[in-house]
Amino acid sequence: MSSPSRPRPAARHAGRPKRPSGPLPHRPGDIDEAVLYGAHPVIEALRNPARRFRKLLATENGLRRLTEEVGELPLAPEMVRPSEIDRLLTPDAVHQGLYLVCDPLPSPDLDALPQDAVVLALDQVTDPHNVGAILRSAAAFAVAAVIVTVRHSPAATGVLAKSASGALEHVPLVAVRNLGDALDMLGRRGFMRIGFDSEGSEPFEGVTLRRPLVLVMGAEGKGLRQRTRELCDHLVRLDMPGAIKSLNVSNATAIALYAASRAD
The missing domain is CATH 3.30.1330 (60s Ribosomal Protein L30; Chain: A;)
Structure with missing residues (x-):
């Protein structure tokens, strides 16, 4: 004899308010x-x-x-x-x-970024040493902000802060819940969006850069996620003459920022 069917449990998330997709008050x-x-x-x-x-x-x-x-x-x-x-x-x-x-520093709003800004966006870069090193390069090249996701990003404390060597005080971190939505909004504001990928269809040096500009870097191994790739105006690669063709994300970011600064 078949057992009576069990009633389905109520949805676990029913009735919960929808989380905002914009920046958070903290990092x-x-x-x-x-x-x-x-x-x-x-x-x-x-x-x-x-x-x-x-x-x-x-x-x-x-x-x-x-x-x-x-x-x-x-x-x-x-x-x-x-x-x-x-x-x-x-x-x-x-x-x-x-x-x-x-106290953690407040996270500024994306709408407050100036129209001549160079911005970095990190797509799930989780290693605090890498993010700290990226912040140091960002401070050296006067980057207006570094955009990270709330999830899959290290907190702005401890190892990250030590690796940043003081750069946390000079480069704002903008924490967003959805990187794709942030890139979409920046695109509507006129930002040129350059995604870096080892298999990118264009060499970075072949793209004429303009401000406002956002350079989008992916996690090591996984690279950029599909929606992130689709929201970039150009998907570029850094061509290397040596035997090793890929770089640590913090090293790649430093090279990209140097090239962007030379193009001003």
Whole structure:
């Protein structure tokens, strides 16, 4: 005898409000606080009037360097031994006697980007070392913003901040829920959208660049997702003369930004 059919459970997401697709008030991961360690990240943060600070731990040597570099500090430091900071971090973290806890910086709105901007967009680049290195290059080439996704992106704290070496204070991160929607909106604003792919149909040097410009970089291995590719005005490749034809995404970004700056 067949068993009676079971009633279907109610949809798990029924009645939930739809999440907005625009920028969030804070950076990727919607973190409650940012932890910065090491000389460059901490010094640049303390110089940033937009930062709101919660706690500063410093060794004797670390505090001496801070006062030499920054002068009067915006908060009173707590003097500690190096081992006390060691316990707060992973064994391989190089903190140089400085550990700062502060509020995350707000994420600006895409509508606020200037019409002559060069912007980076990262399609699910998840390695915090890579994102930090990309931020350093972005700061060096005066990039107006780096767009990342809320999911599949590292939070702007810890390893990412250390790898960025202070660049977090100079290049805004714009966290969006949907990268495709962001690229679509930028296209309607007149941004030229250049996607980088090792199998791109055009060499990068063959494209005449103009501002506003967004350079779209994909995750290593996976590259750009299909919708991201479809929303780019040009899908380009970086042609390499040597035996290795692909680069780490942070190295590729630095080359792309240098070429874009030369084209101005």
